[in-house]
Amino acid sequence: MTTKAYDWVAFNARRRPDHPCVTDLHSGRRFTWRQFEERTRRAAAFLARLGVKKGDRVAILAKNSTDQLDILFAAMKLGHIFLPLNWRLAVPELTYIVGDAAPRVLLYGAEFEDAARAATRGLDCTLVAFGDGIAPDEYEAGLAASRETPPQASLSIDDYWTILYTSGTTGRPKGSIATYGTSLWNIQSMNAFSRATADSRTLIYGPLFHTGGLAAYTLVCMHMGAQVMLMRQFDVPAALRNISDPALGVTHINGAVTMYLMLSQHADFAKADFSRIVCATISGESVPRSIIDLYLREKNLPLQNIYGLTEAGPCLTAMDRDMTLTKFGSVGTCVLHTEMTLRGPDGKEVAPGEIGEIWCRGPNLSPGYWNNAEKTKEAFTDGWMRTGDAARLDDDGYYWLVDRWKDMYISGGENIYPAEVENVLYRLPQIAECAVIGVPHPKWGETGRAIVVLKPGTTLDELEILAHCRASLARFKLPSSVVYTDELPRSGGGKVVKPELRKRFGHPVEA
Numbered sequence: 001m002t003t004k005a006y007d008w009v010a011f012n013a014r015r016r017p018d019h020p021c022v023t024d025l026h027s028g029r030r031f032t033w034r035q036f037e038e039r040t041r042r043a044a045a046f047l048a049r050l051g052v053k054k055g056d057r058v059a060i061l062a063k064n065s066t067d068q069l070d071i072l073f074a075a076m077k078l079g080h081i082f083l084p085l086n087w088r089l090a091v092p093e094l095t096y097i098v099g100d101a102a103p104r105v106l107l108y109g110a111e112f113e114d115a116a117r118a119a120t121r122g123l124d125c126t127l128v129a130f131g132d133g134i135a136p137d138e139y140e141a142g143l144a145a146s147r148e149t150p151p152q153a154s155l156s157i158d159d160y161w162t163i164l165y166t167s168g169t170t171g172r173p174k175g176s177i178a179t180y181g182t183s184l185w186n187i188q189s190m191n192a193f194s195r196a197t198a199d200s201r202t203l204i205y206g207p208l209f210h211t212g213g214l215a216a217y218t219l220v221c222m223h224m225g226a227q228v229m230l231m232r233q234f235d236v237p238a239a240l241r242n243i244s245d246p247a248l249g250v251t252h253i254n255g256a257v258t259m260y261l262m263l264s265q266h267a268d269f270a271k272a273d274f275s276r277i278v279c280a281t282i283s284g285e286s287v288p289r290s291i292i293d294l295y296l297r298e299k300n301l302p303l304q305n306i307y308g309l310t311e312a313g314p315c316l317t318a319m320d321r322d323m324t325l326t327k328f329g330s331v332g333t334c335v336l337h338t339e340m341t342l343r344g345p346d347g348k349e350v351a352p353g354e355i356g357e358i359w360c361r362g363p364n365l366s367p368g369y370w371n372n373a374e375k376t377k378e379a380f381t382d383g384w385m386r387t388g389d390a391a392r393l394d395d396d397g398y399y400w401l402v403d404r405w406k407d408m409y410i411s412g413g414e415n416i417y418p419a420e421v422e423n424v425l426y427r428l429p430q431i432a433e434c435a436v437i438g439v440p441h442p443k444w445g446e447t448g449r450a451i452v453v454l455k456p457g458t459t460l461d462e463l464e465i466l467a468h469c470r471a472s473l474a475r476f477k478l479p480s481s482v483v484y485t486d487e488l489p490r491s492g493g494g495k496v497v498k499p500e501l502r503k504r505f506g507h508p509v510e511a
Contacts, residue, residue: 006155006180007076012225013037016198019225024066025242026232027133031066033225036073043074045146046139050105050126054079054153057101057163060209061085061094061116062109062130063232067139068208071107073222075161079153080104082162084209087112094119097165097173100371107139157181163370164211164310175370176310185364186215186313187223189335193304193318194252194279200226202252203242205234206259211314212494216254216281216306234259236266244273251278256494257287258433260303264294265432265455274299279321281306283314288426289329296325307331307401309387311366311379316340316358316387317399330398331391338362342393347381352395355402355415358387390417407498409438409446414476418498421448421479424472428465430458433488435496436479440508448479451505453487480509 012021017034024030031039052058058080060068072082083101085094087109098106098119107128108116116127131137157180165173190196194217202221206213208230221228229248231238234255240263243250255263260282263269274280274295282291282303295301302324308314317340319332334340342356343349350356361383368376379385390402402408402417409416418436425434433453441447450469454460462482469478489500 009073020227022066023229040073042143042146043070044077046142048150056104057081057083059083059103059106061112064230086209198225200251203250205231211310217252240268240272254281258494274301290426305331313364331401358389359384412444430460450479450482
């Protein structure tokens, strides 16, 4: 008799059948590993009845629920490819992605029915309605009627498991492919700094269509037989309640800078209990020092900077909890099983301490972009991926993220990295959010413009902001103008969309 142990859910269902597996905090549904194994088996059978075969894409347009995890892990039985869609996108954007990926089935939440139908018009794609986990729905009826066991797909670590489309801030979205192998390597690297165990409990409030919500720490905990608790979407007071709840016992959280900012600015933050958190990672963009200081001071919680990108599965560097005090502001060291180097515009390695573009390679990297050989060729050179991010490396092997390589601007011949100016701006207590862009200047070529979101009930004029910057920055780094806005445009992963800011606020400085 041959035993196969490639299926994570089936393996953990045998190992700890009655241990909690996934919890849907919106509906209150809780499934043990034995129960979740039954759901994934039925999900695979249901999709097979709809004609899904190995390699077919199965798309989801819905807010977070354990139903999405049914489909994700049913792929280990049926061999389909999981395709979560960003429900924040406009219909034309969804239509492009759906047309590019050509899913065989699209499961949608009720609030997205019109978008789902519009995006699949003219395609051979079966639509299935997801519910909210409370009232009966088409998907649950499909599971109930699917009692058969579909033939087990023959899979290897090189088979495609997921396709995550990037935000498309520099053009059309690209579908980053993750295989079973790249996902496994990423889990191994994340285990080293997250200190996750089979008894960990992660709270997921980031969207599952984004690599942050999916990998940190959904996949880590599912692989280890731990527990995943899902919020339908990011809701600040609900997130603070869930983190504080001793019955939930949350040990692992992850979020973009904007999420930690919003948590800290809420009235309930002062009484929130973060004492059970083992690992809190912060990612998505350069992290202001003020946020790190705040969580250490108010909650005695070291926020561990991590850096990566969708194509890396996502982690490339991470800060260990014990080093957050010693290496304030660093994004940590290169994760296990990964190579990184810093290179200049000529593709050659820069000298130690100098700023260069991050190039990376390793078994955690995506094999490329779905249906897009041209963009795959552009991104990869001899196995190295060019990230587009600028950083420097210190003598201890710690990386210091400077900014997006393409967001750098040149003022009077000097390279300016907006993140450095943004960190100074965040020291002003009136500022809720800010971003800096380069804009045309008649004398200096380019100069900085600060786009500022103020906290409710506060005031801060342009002269005060510029005086504050003047006390901390070299003259050539000072922004020459300030504009105010109600909110910053952000991608699904929480990153500020600088191209949109340049489009809206990038008018030249008048002579």
